Amino acid sequence: MRNIKLTIEYDGTNYNGWQSQKNGAGIEDVIKEAIKSLTGEDVDLIASGRTDAGVHALGQVANFITNSSIPADKFSFALNTKLPEDIVIVKSEEVDKDFHARFSAKSKTYRYLIYNDIHPSALLRKRAYHVFYELNLENVREAASYFIGTHDFAAFMAKGSNVKTTVRTITDITINKKEKLIEIEVTGNGFLYNMVRIIAGTLVDVGIGKINVADIKDIIESRRREKAGKTLPPWGLYLVKVDYD
Amino acid sequence: MRNIKLTIEYDGTNYNGWQSQKNGAGIEDVIKEAIKSLTGEDVDLIASGRTDAGVHALGQVANFITNSSIPADKFSFALNTKLPEDIVIVKSEEVDKDFHARFSAKSKTYRYLIYNDIHPSALLRKRAYHVFYELNLENVREAASYFIGTHDFAAFMAKGSNVKTTVRTITDITINKKEKLIEIEVTGNGFLYNMVRIIAGTLVDVGIGKINVADIKDIIESRRREKAGKTLPPWGLYLVKVDYD
Incomplete structure (x- = not known):
């Protein structure tokens, strides 16, 4: 089990904000779906915080636990092939198991x-x-x-x-x-x-x-x-x- | 009769290029329609040249002849109220009657x-x-x-x-x-x-x-x-x- 930290750029225009939505229109939903399509896992994706509908991000941070064997720095490339053009993982890396995108933020x-x-x-x-x-x-x-x-x-x-x-x-x-x-x-x-x-x-x-x-x-x-x-x-x-x- | 020069910014993403299209999806069509809605005139809108579908402009230039009494420098504001957000007239001014956006370009x-x-x-x-x-x-x-x-x-x-x-x-x-x-x-x-x-x-x-x-x-x-x-x-x-x- 590894803890993977993602740094994410997105254009918020076409989404209902970061938070998961019943209709799947949250940015969180789209990234979780991409992770599932890649690893088969339904991960818990923890963000540094929510952003509202229409708000953009150059460096949102989120993390998740995975059993996948994909090298940590290759997650970004693999996920980007699954994501729409308005959401891009700009970096992926392995972090300590106690890293929490929200609670660890300074x-x-x-x-x-x-x-x-x-x-x-x-x-x-x-x-x-x-x-x-x-x-x-x-x-x-x-x-x-x-x-x-x-x-x-x-x-x-x-x-x-x-x-x-x-x-x-x-x-x-x-x-x-x-x-x-x-x-x-x-x-x-x-x-x-x-x-x-x-x-x-x-x-x-x-x-x-x-x-x-x-x-x-x-x-x-x-x-x-x-x-x-x-x-x-x-x-x-x-x-x-x-x-x- | 006055000759009005427009300087135009546009996001070309949603248009079939500058040139007039049968389905009205040319940028030229949209601006002519805005001029008609403002002055009632079907003008001949002369551009410096065409741009292809998807190409953007920060300073496209076009001119047209009008009998309208709208002050030349106010055309930009008036037209922008009629235009979609991805086409903006950034400047409007009166020019000599022999000014031609295409042939006069240096x-x-x-x-x-x-x-x-x-x-x-x-x-x-x-x-x-x-x-x-x-x-x-x-x-x-x-x-x-x-x-x-x-x-x-x-x-x-x-x-x-x-x-x-x-x-x-x-x-x-x-x-x-x-x-x-x-x-x-x-x-x-x-x-x-x-x-x-x-x-x-x-x-x-x-x-x-x-x-x-x-x-x-x-x-x-x-x-x-x-x-x-x-x-x-x-x-x-x-x-x-x-x-x-």
Whole structure:
């Protein structure tokens, strides 16, 4: 018995998110089916966490236990022949038997991608969120710095979520601009439901002058969802990587 | 009567190329339909040239004559409300009455995009051509330099094409690498059918060592299609821009 870790890239557009669905439209379902077709095994596929419908991944991580004799680094090639083009295993490797894609994760990095131009992009539709007004990046960067650290992020969680604590730690937020694309990259030890999409929505509001930089601290401290910006759509969000020890 | 120039971005994946089709699946059909819905006019939409099924554009150019009173720079916004998300008018402007998108064009720039990694990319499928073997870019750049200038490019034209002359001038070829993406950008005064896709296929063969750099000059001079590399698929090709005086 070996424990195999997969690193996975996917285009979330055509799926109902990571989680297994009754109709098989979850990314998890498709990968489990590919593993079954390859090894004959009905494995338990453990991901670092779920991603919502439409959300993309450059480096989702999942693991499973197998009795198959396929060399660990060959699983990626073998599975890719069974998978649709919008799901690709970019790496497969053997890991310790106690590695758990979710519980062993130390931090995650998400990217929210914004296309900032007066017209949307035909080629980046469903890949980036279109913002018409030019963002003031100096203000966006200053606002972003307030999120770094350990805070109660209750104002940045979808209403109705049920969690023990809304305290999380963000270790880094960077804002990069490459021509018309703006990347908001957030690294943290854990994220509340919709947290990155609400932070991105709040930063866009700062960038267009709808929220003042000076108010960000109060918005965080308020713990009130309605004080923060809107939840941006899923298609701008990418799970970039999951870090382990 | 005004002559309106449109600059157009499109994702060619879901269309049967630029040219009008009986079933309306040409990009030209869709834009003409949007113009008709906006102005009531059945215009003659003149493009800089056709693009094949699956080929993308960042800056296709087309023009049409209209009696509409819509301000020239507002056509883009108005048309985008009528167009599907995979076709975007990025600019609209009034031009001289003798401007002709095809005959007035001085040069065109195409890009062929290669994703160079052991695994394909889920997010760039239908956006870049996947090459498994690592390309030797030094050799690719040296080979590319032989194409610059005025040559008989008969070896780089799809068989069965019917043209008066196969002599064309390439003014520039640049090879850029950004992480796993390699861009082959070709500028010229005109292109034969499939010319950029065959040049790209030949350069890939050089990059993987299947064709020697030293043989490129002979391949060009041979004028024989079978001496050159294969025609790469349409989805890696982008019409980047069309230059006018």
